[in-house]
Amino acid sequence: MATVTTRKLGTGVAAMGRHVNMMENTLDCDTTNVTNGDTVQVLSLAAKTVVLGIGMEVITVEGGTLTVDVGDGDDPNGYLSGANGNAAAGHETSFDNSTAYAGGRLYTAADTIDVLFNNAADAAVLRFWALVIDVGIMNSKSYS
Numbered sequence: 166m167a168t169v170t171t172r173k174l175g176t177g178v179a180a181m182g183r184h185v186n187m188m189e190n191t192l193d194c195d196t197t198n199v200t201n202g203d204t205v206q207v208l209s210l211a212a213k214t215v216v217l218g219i220g221m222e223v224i225t226v227e228g229g230t231l232t233v234d235v236g237d238g239d240d241p242n243g244y245l246s247g248a249n250g251n252a253a254a255g256h257e258t259s260f261d262n263s264t265a266y267a268g269g270r271l272y273t274a275a276d277t278i279d280v281l282f283n284n285a286a287d288a289a290v291l292r293f294w295a296l297v298i299d300v301g302i303m304n305s306k307s308y309s
Contacts, residue, residue: 185217189294191224194286201285204241207293208278213301217269219244219278223255225290234281235293237272240265241281250289271300 190207199205210216219235231250236243243266244259259267278295 183298186297187294188297189292191290191292194289198287199282201282203282205280206277207280208295210272210276212273212275214272215269215298215300217296218259220258220294221245221248222292223250223252224292226253227251227286227289230284231286231289232283237276237279250291
């Protein structure tokens with residue numbers, strides 16, 4: 166049986182142009198009031214994107230009870246469940262919990278990262294971020 170090498174040995178993912186990137190969006194509830202049960206699409210994902218992890222940073226506390234779930238249309242709390250939006254200097258990540266997408270997720274079609282508000286919010290400022298990799302085909306070169 167033959168061994169076929171699909172690319173030169175010693176060339177890694179970074180050499181082919183693949184890098185982990187960070188996306189982020191800050192949601193200011195003072196200018197975008199949300200009510201209990203509202204869902205806000207905070208990040209847009211292209212098709213063929215792997216999300217390695219998601220995080221939420223509390224920049225300004227709500228001043229009252231505020232919890233949020235972070236996920237997508239398939240699982241509204243796939244990344245974070247009951248994240249505290251009223252914790253001073255609070256920061257939660259999907260790396261720190263056991264939600265469905267704690268190990269990451271491949272999106273074969275374009276999608277969004279959604280935040281489900283479990284309480285009304287009119288003061289909190291929350292920063293959401295995602296570590297992502299584009300895994301689409303880079304070129305059509307055939308190796309043999």
